[in-house]
Structure formats: structure tokens, C-alpha cells
Amino acid sequence: MIDxxxxxxxxxxxxxxxxxxxxxxxxxxxxxxxxxxxILTDSVGFSVCAEIQNAKTMDTLLVHxxxxxxxxxxxxxxxxxxxxxxxxxxxxxxxxxxxxxxxKTESAPLQEKGTERTKESSKSECFAQAWADENVPExxxxxxxxxxxxxxxxxxxxxxxxxxxxxxxxxxxxAFEGSGISEIYLPNGLAEIGDSAFFWCxxxxxxxxxxSLCSIGEQAFQWCGTNIPAxxxxxxxxxxxxxxxxxxxxxxxxxxxxxxxKMTDWKKSATAKEIRCIDGVGE
Numbered sequence: 629m630i631d632x633x634x635x636x637x638x639x640x641x642x643x644x645x646x647x648x649x650x651x652x653x654x655x656x657x658x659x660x661x662x663x664x665x666x667i668l669t670d671s672v673g674f675s676v677c678a679e680i681q682n683a684k685t686m687d688t689l690l691v692h693x694x695x696x697x698x699x700x701x702x703x704x705x706x707x708x709x710x711x712x713x714x715x716x717x718x719x720x721x722x723x724x725x726x727x728x729x730x731x732k733t734e735s736a737p738l739q740e741k742g743t744e745r746t747k748e749s750s751k752s753e754c755f756a757q758a759w760a761d762e763n764v765p766e767x768x769x770x771x772x773x774x775x776x777x778x779x780x781x782x783x784x785x786x787x788x789x790x791x792x793x794x795x796x797x798x799x800x801x802x803a804f805e806g807s808g809i810s811e812i813y814l815p816n817g818l819a820e821i822g823d824s825a826f827f828w829c830x831x832x833x834x835x836x837x838x839x840s841l842c843s844i845g846e847q848a849f850q851w852c853g854t855n856i857p858a859x860x861x862x863x864x865x866x867x868x869x870x871x872x873x874x875x876x877x878x879x880x881x882x883x884x885x886x887x888x889x890k891m892t893d894w895k896k897s898a899t900a901k902e903i904r905c906i907d908g909v910g911e
Contacts, residue, residue: 630657630664632718643681646673662797662819662840667703667711670887674701680715702839702880702906765791765813783807788831792818799825801845810856816840816879821848823891830855832874839880843889849874853899874900878910885910 635642635652642649650669657665671677676694683690691712698708770793772785778797783790783804792799794815801822804812811834814821818838823845826832832852853874876895878885882905903910 630660630668630714632668632714636718643672643677646670662817662842663707666819666840666842667698667707668714670701670703671698671711671715673887674698676712677715680712681719686716700881700883702884767791767793783809791815798822801825802827804829810834812836814838814841819843821845823847824850826852828852831857834875835877837876837878839878839884841878841880841888844891844894846891847893847896848891849876849895849898849900850893851897852895854897856899874898875904876900876902877904879906881905881907882910 639652642652646669649672653665653668674697676697679694694712695708698711699705768787768791772787773780774782774784778795779800780796780803781800788810790809790812792814794817796815796818798820799822802824805824805827807829808831809829810831813836816838817840819840819842821844824847826849827847828851830851833856885903885905
């Protein structure tokens with residue numbers, strides 16, 4: 629369990645620097661949930677932590693405003709409430725005004741089904757659903773991958789369309805290098821894409837990235853999409869063909885995409901022209 633109070637006391641200056649805080653958080657809590665690390669780090673970077681720390685009193689209006697700020701970054705209301713409550717506990721604020729909000733967002737839905745829910749079980753579930761999609765494709769058979777401790781080490785299959793298992797937290801270095809895949813869906817909860825993970829996947833035409841993504845390594849998508857089959861354009865009788873380009877979609881906001889750490893050559897020589905986020909084209 630992350631002890632924010634201990635971190636704040638030992639490293640008070642880290643609360644002013646998002647990257648430093650993230651490093652300390654990950655070093656001291658290697659088994660923490662990806663969602664937990666990410667939202668706490670973002671709460672430092674977007675002044676949620678600072679406002680709670682400096683507030684003389686916490687009222688409902690302030691809580692709702694801070695919740696809205698986190699939700700605009702793509703987090704669920706449930707996870708936003710959890711994060712704010714965590715910081716209020718850290719700075720010895722009275723959290724009673726959040727108890728009703730937590731009950732409303734967490735307990736009510738299961739009570740309707742006749743199921744009792746504890747705050748601890750609610751927390752675990754809200755992490756798992758932090759970036760829940762409405763329509764998640766069926767996963768590709770596990771036999772198509774070499775996996776170890778949540779890291780996808782190598783793609784062993786021959787499928788052209790891939791849905792990576794939801795248990796994967798990292799795509800390892802050169803995991804898909806040179807494979808003939810044409811489309812891949814990366815799961816929510818994935819945090820890292822390693823160096824050269826999709827190097828020279830020349831027929832790769834579409835990639836779907838999760839909003840949980842934290843970093844993309846060097847040459848991760850280099851030379852991707854350079855050999856996508858051409859498609860006919862215009863009327864059916866036309867013989868004109870247009871060469872395909874790599875489409876990359878990011879299932880998060882433009883603001884969230886900015887915070888993903890990307891090596892400068894992560895898509896060097898790839899045919900991708902833009903990154904489509906849920907609220908427009910990302911930078």
C-alpha cells in the first residue's frame with residue numbers, strides 16, 4: 629500500500645516535480661497498480677495535490693472541481709474520488725465529506741444486485757476499470773505469445789489481426805519485430821512499449837494504444853506501415869490505387885497523450901501521419 633504521508637515527509641520537494649515524484653513512487657512501490665501510480669503522478673503534475681495541501685478547508689465545491697480536473701485527463705469519477713481522498717488523508721484533512729461520495733460511486737451499483745461491497749474491494753476494482761472500454765475485442769489465443777511476469781516477450785503466431793491479452797503490462801523489446809501483423813489492439817493497463825517492439829512491421833496498418841500507456845521506446849514503430857497493400861479509390865471502375873498509411877489511435881485525450889514519454893525516433897520512417905485521440909488529433 630502506498631504511504632503518501634511517508635513520501636511527503638521524506639521528500640517534500642518531490643511534490644513540486646511530477647517526474648521526481650513518479651520516480652520515488654515507482655521505486656518504493658514496485659507492486660502498485662499502474663492506474664494508482666499514474667493518477668497520483670498526474671495529480672501532482674496538474675496541481676491537485678498542491679491545492680489539497682494548501683487548502684485551509686476542503687468543501688464539496690473544491691472536491692468536485694478537482695474531480696473534474698482529473699476526469700478531463702481521462703480518469704473515471706471513481707478513481708478521481710479515490711485519488712483526492714488519498715491526498716486528503718495524507719495532509720490530515722477531514723475526509724468525511726468524501727465518504728458519501730465514495731459510497732455513491734462505489735457501493736450503490738452492486739447493492740442493486742444484492743452484493744455487499746467493501747471500500748477495499750472497490751478500490752481494486754476501480755483500478756482494473758480505470759480505463760475501461762465499452763467494446764473490448766476478443767483476445768488472441770495465449771499460445772500465440774511468449775509471456776513472462778506480465779511482459780510480452782515474443783509474438784509466435786501467424787495471425788494478421790492481434791488483440792493483446794489484458795494481463796500484459798509491457799511489450800518487450802523486438803517482441804513483434806518483422807512480423808506480418810496488419811492490425812493490433814493493445815489492452816488497457818499496458819504501461820510500456822519497449823525499444824524496437826514493432827520494428828519493421830511493414831504491413832502494420834492500424835494500432836490502437838490504451839490511455840494507460842506511460843512510455844514508448846526507441847524505434848518502437850520504425851519502418852511500420854511501409855508495405856500496406858494499396859486500396860482502390862474513386863468509383864468502382866477506377867483502377868487508381870492509393871498506398872495505405874499506418875493509422876494510430878490513442879484511447880485517451882490529447883492532453884493525456886502529451887504526457888506519454890516518447891523517444892524522438894519512436895515512429896521514424898513509419899507512414900503514420902497523425903495520432904487520433906478521443907478528442908481530436910494529438911501532437
